[in-house]
Amino acid sequence: MNIGNEKDALTQMASRFVEQLTQCRKLKLAVLEGSGSHVLMELPYDKQLVGYPDTGVIHGGVITTLMDTASGCAVVCSIFDKFGLLEISPTLDLRVDYMKPAEPHKPVYGYAQCYKLSSSVAFTRAIAYQDSIDDPIAHAVGSFMRISPEMVGEEFRQALMGSDNEQ
Template sequence: MKTNPDFFPLTDLATRFVGQLVQCRRLGLSVLEASEQHVLIELPYSSELIGYPDTGVIHGGVITTLMDTACGTAVVCNIFDKYKSLELSPTLDLRVDYMKPAEPNKSVYGFAECYKLSSSVAFTRAIAYQDSIDDPIAHAVGSFMRISPEMVGDAFRQALMGEGK
């Protein structure tokens, strides 16, 4: 079954993209929202993610993975919305500023947007938070390389578009 890219829900695309990434499946990341302007991803709390056993605080590397994934997913959605095509977009640079530790036993949310696309680079910004986006755990800015749609393999394209099987 061929999917019509003009009517393809970006949340479905984002969910499939995140599901293709082994580290995201292992962390239990789930896409809550996706549009041409933003992505919202949930990281559920797990004792396996604790970086500091005395406090129960999630390891900072897990927050970095959440931010990188949210930003990369925002790029995929923005490009798909604008060009109706899929592109590989590996991380070129990601800066994460940590503001406070995440509270134990609570999910962390990653909100990201792709705010600028050039011919070769996509630019993103993101916030990790728990109760309110106005009280962030971390803030990130990132840049992602744009690679030609022809470089996306057929199996990966079919997986993201929900085709085949």
């Protein structure tokens, strides 16, 4: 990648990863920060995502999607940062513990960390929150399969790596 510093490069790669996923485009998920250890994403409030019309609360499935995507994205960034390889890493298992509903009309943030990479599995933890990471909406732990870089299609690789003309 021909992009400024490595943190910016990982943020841009994470953004491209999210842009490749149809459900993420529909939800308008945005990567705010990507690094070799974590990803921070934003889910903007949209009344179409409400699960309970009387309350305006975002459906829990959307929060799960946010944390699953942030976690998978953290895995992609961690592997690339550590090994210089682009791997796809589908979700093997994701456990979500909900603590409270999201407040209506406010964005939700998803912070995910890839804390362990084995030869075949990556392990993550994530938090969904609004005003403070110390006041979570939900916690998640996940495991993701590591699939060989050779299995990444060239079109997907190009989409994530970006063009050589980027600054």
